[in-house]
Amino acid sequence: MFEWIIIGGGVHGCTIATYLIKSGKADSRNLLIIDPNEEPMAVWKRNTSRISMNYLRSPFVHHIDTNPFSLHHFGKRVGTKEDFYGHYKRPSLSLFNEHTDTILKDITIQNMWYQAIVTGVHKKMNRWAVHTSKGTTLLARNIVISISLNQHLAIPDWADQGNHLKNIHHIFSEEFPELPTLQPPFVVVGGGITAAHTVIKLASLFPGQVTLVKRHPFRVQSFDSDPGWLGPKFMSEFSSSPDYEKRRKWINEARHRGSITKELNQKIQRLQEEKKVHVVTDEVQSANQLSNKVKLKMREGKSLQAKTVILATGFESRAMSQSWLKELIEEERLQCARFGYPIVNESLEWCRHLYVSGPLAELELGPVSRNISGARKAAERIVFNS
The missing domain is CATH 3.50.50.60 (FAD/NAD(P)-binding domain)
Known part of the structure; x- marks a missing residue:
């Protein structure tokens, strides 16, 4: 049995794994990442390489490591001046990927990687049972659903x-x-x-x-939403509103x-x-x-x-399109807003020991939830508030 299972090994899943390992809340023996690809962040690397993206849109403090200045220090050590662009020092894709690979190697992510497709998640006593396309059933105390809805x-x-x-x-x-x-x-x-x-x-x-x-x-x-959504400037009113339809409206308008x-x-x-x-x-x-x-x-x-x-x-962003996720919602009577997205607490907990990140967390984290900055915010909420 594992202490943590993360479903999804993209930017969000890898960021949360890094925070869990570096905080001491998990180690490579009791954390598992389930993903259909052979290696971490495979879809990210494939898509960004395909269009020959030179620089990320995000500034240098947005990456998968716990220290916000980790990428900047890494760039000074192994990169060049050309690896950071403009006023916000946006990193080159090559430097970002090299930094990511280094961090993931440091936490020995290869020991936590399980290539499979999740076919079901069920509550078994006080543990979560995760069923996979390999015919295996894996048990964990905590689950983090870090899947993209952009499928x-x-x-x-x-x-x-x-x-x-x-x-x-x-x-x-x-x-x-x-x-x-x-x-x-x-x-x-x-x-x-x-x-x-x-x-x-x-x-x-x-x-x-x-x-x-x-x-x-x-x-x-400059960015895909106003930087004010990263802090209290806009998030104070957003977080204090009990009206989830209003939150959805703000998210749509902000992007x-x-x-x-x-x-x-x-x-x-x-x-x-x-x-x-x-x-x-x-x-x-x-x-x-x-x-x-x-x-x-x-x-x-x-x-x-x-x-x-x-x-x-x-x-097309289709909320809850996976059949196993629909079944989980019905079985555990998980709370969703009228338009299908989870209603979670400040720790991004949907129910006891079940957490979400990425688009599934956007009614709590706001417009940045899907981005790299949203991955960092989700990791901080899950790791330090749980």
């Missing part, structure tokens, strides 16, 4: 594969081909940071053969969805001036297959043709 790609109706369209790919699909193997010309659909990174990478490989289609003018924001940073905006403007990228502000209405090309009809009447269409349209 369903957002596919526009016009791009539905049921329409028998070829050469349309979502950038975050597991089956996405390597970009250099795809055929130009390209149309990238999306207006946020993922679309911007994708267009910049494609322009370096296929200059002049890339068109970006976005529904709105670029929304330039800068579909936004990009200033330097990405400048890069795309420069690529436009150099005729390496064409930008269209319009909305795709329909798509038709024409031999080896896809014809996109726009809302304003114009049309575009491409050999490859790449969707940078993000994910």
Whole structure:
């Protein structure tokens, strides 16, 4: 039996594991992380590498270690001045990943890693029983559910594969081909940071053969929500409100969805001036297959043709879509708000010895809950308040 089982080995699961180990509340013998991937943070690494992200959007104090200045000290030791960007010293992706790998090696995460899919969680006496795709049942005193709800790609109706369209790919699909193997010309659909990174990478490989289609003018924001949500400036009123529908409204309004940073905006403007990228502000209405090309009809009447269409349209956030989670809610009568998200206490405890982080904790942690900063806040609440 384990003292702690963490379900999910992404940024959140790894951050919580690090806090548990470094605080002395757990060690590698009584903590287990269950994740379907071979290694920690596999999806993070795959997706950020695919779009060639150079710098994180988060400042240098947001990472998986307990000491907020850990990444900064690490960068001074092994990095260069180029590893921190701008006023907020945003870290390069390579430095962030190297720091993460070092921290996880230090806590011997390989001894705690269990590759499997969770198929059920049930209460067994005063312990939790976690059932997996390997046919195993693992017991723990405490469970932390650190799963992402971004498991369903957002596919526009016009791009539905049921329409028998070829050469349309979502950038975050597991089956996405390597970009250099795809055929130009390209149309990238999306207006946020993922679309911007994708267009910049494609322009370096296929200059002049890339068109970006976005529904709105670029929304330039330094972060994906106001920094005031990290502290009492906004969180005091949020935390004191008993109205969870109001909390949901604040979260939705606070997030800068579909936004990009200033330097990405400048890069795309420069690529436009150099005729390496064409930008269209319009909305795709329909798509038709024409031999080896896809014809996109726009809302304003114009049309575009491409050999490859790449969707940078993000994910659909579906609360409680996993069947085992639905069953757990029913069996334990776990409290949820009207729109499906957990109602938890200040320690992020959903019920005795059952904790959540990431999107499942956002009605308690606010708009930053899904981010790296949210992972740190969740780890602090779970580890130091439990």
